[in-house]
Amino acid sequence: MKNRLKVLRAERDWSQGDLAEKLGVSRQSVNAIETGKYDPSLPLAFTIAEVFELAIEQIFDPKG
């Protein structure tokens, strides 16, 4: 599943480590999600949406 995590993170000038800290996960988790190697669970996707103050579908593209 494609996502805009990298772009959204860059817009806020956050490193992967910064985002990981906000999500309470490891930097490796953020990297795996960002590169599309791992699709997050629904609870984690909601947390990501909350951190970016966006709707889930504005971050993740299920057709990707």
Added chain:
Amino acid sequence: MAQADGATPAKKPVVPWFAAMAASLLGIAVGLEYGDIDDPLLSRALLALPILFLVKAGLNAAHNVGRLGPRGRASRAYLVRMLIVSVAYVGAVFAASALIDEGDPVTPLSIAIAIVPGLAIAGYFYAMGRFLVEQQDEFMRMLMVRQTLVATAVAFSAASIYGFLENFGQVPHLDAYWWPITFFFGLGLGALVNKLTFGTYGEGC
């Protein structure tokens, strides 16, 4: 030092010590099976070597996850449990070797002493199970599940193949406790598979 100015302490190496454990296990296994080491105490003492490498890897890993604060809580608990079990295992093996001689009559006490090293090994699996329950990072949990699946496949495949080879008289007898040790070797292989497929050994949390 980094700690003096409030910066995060430097990471310590884990993979080289884990590799040393795997290599020493393999070397000792080959040496014991095909070498001429007849002293049972020496052969058991040799088995302590990979455990010491594992303890060093565990201490370094505990240091590294200690840098993560609350996020590393499950990993730190896991590593502490693994180290306790490792020390218990080494102690139990030495105690059993010292107290039970080959040919001694089987008594309830000798059974109680001989069963402790195996129970200590079971402690490793308990620690892994607790880690899977306590780990809050879902990606890291998935990596651990994958790692244990690889290890299980390696151990059961090796046991099956060797078992039939032994059954048909093609190889010498191998004590059954080598199969959980093969599982631990498989964990290293599983971490490598994770590195190749997900870009991380699973060491980050």
